Amino acid sequence: YTRPGRRHDFVPELRFEDFLDKQLSIDETASYYHRGVCIEGADSFENILDFIDWLPKIGMNxxxxxxxxxxxxxKRWYEHEFNPYLNKEQFSNELVQELSDRLDT
Incomplete structure (x- = not known):
């Protein structure tokens, strides 16, 4: 799980026989009870969903x-603030509320 997004998920394929003569012991304890992030900057709805999907894969809670x-x-993402190479996209309070509600589900 190198970064957010399913296209960056890599799960190696192993056969059952690969585990028969092996022993694996993992004993991990998180340094902090709460491990997470707060979004900043410019984020698209898809970026946020990918990020939320990725967090538990890397041990965040x-x-x-x-x-x-x-x-x-x-707003920064869809209006492309500080990016002169892209045109502004449709953006409104109603759209933000809809996307926010979808994130909450």
Whole structure:
């Protein structure tokens, strides 16, 4: 799980026989009870979903959106603030609320 997104998931294929004469012992303890992140910057809805899917795969157990909804982060992405190479996309409070509600489910 090198980064967010299913296209970056790599699960090696092993046969059952590969485990018959092997012994594996893993004893891990997390340094902190709460391990997570808070989004920042410019994020698309798909980026956020991929990120949430990825976090438990790397041992994280929390995700935090700073505000009631991620308006400012989504706005930066869809209006391409600070990116003169892309045109602004349709963006509204209604769209943000819809995307925020979908993230909450």
């Amino acid at each position: 929390s995700f935090f959106i700073q505000f009631e909804n991620p308006y400012s982060f989504l």
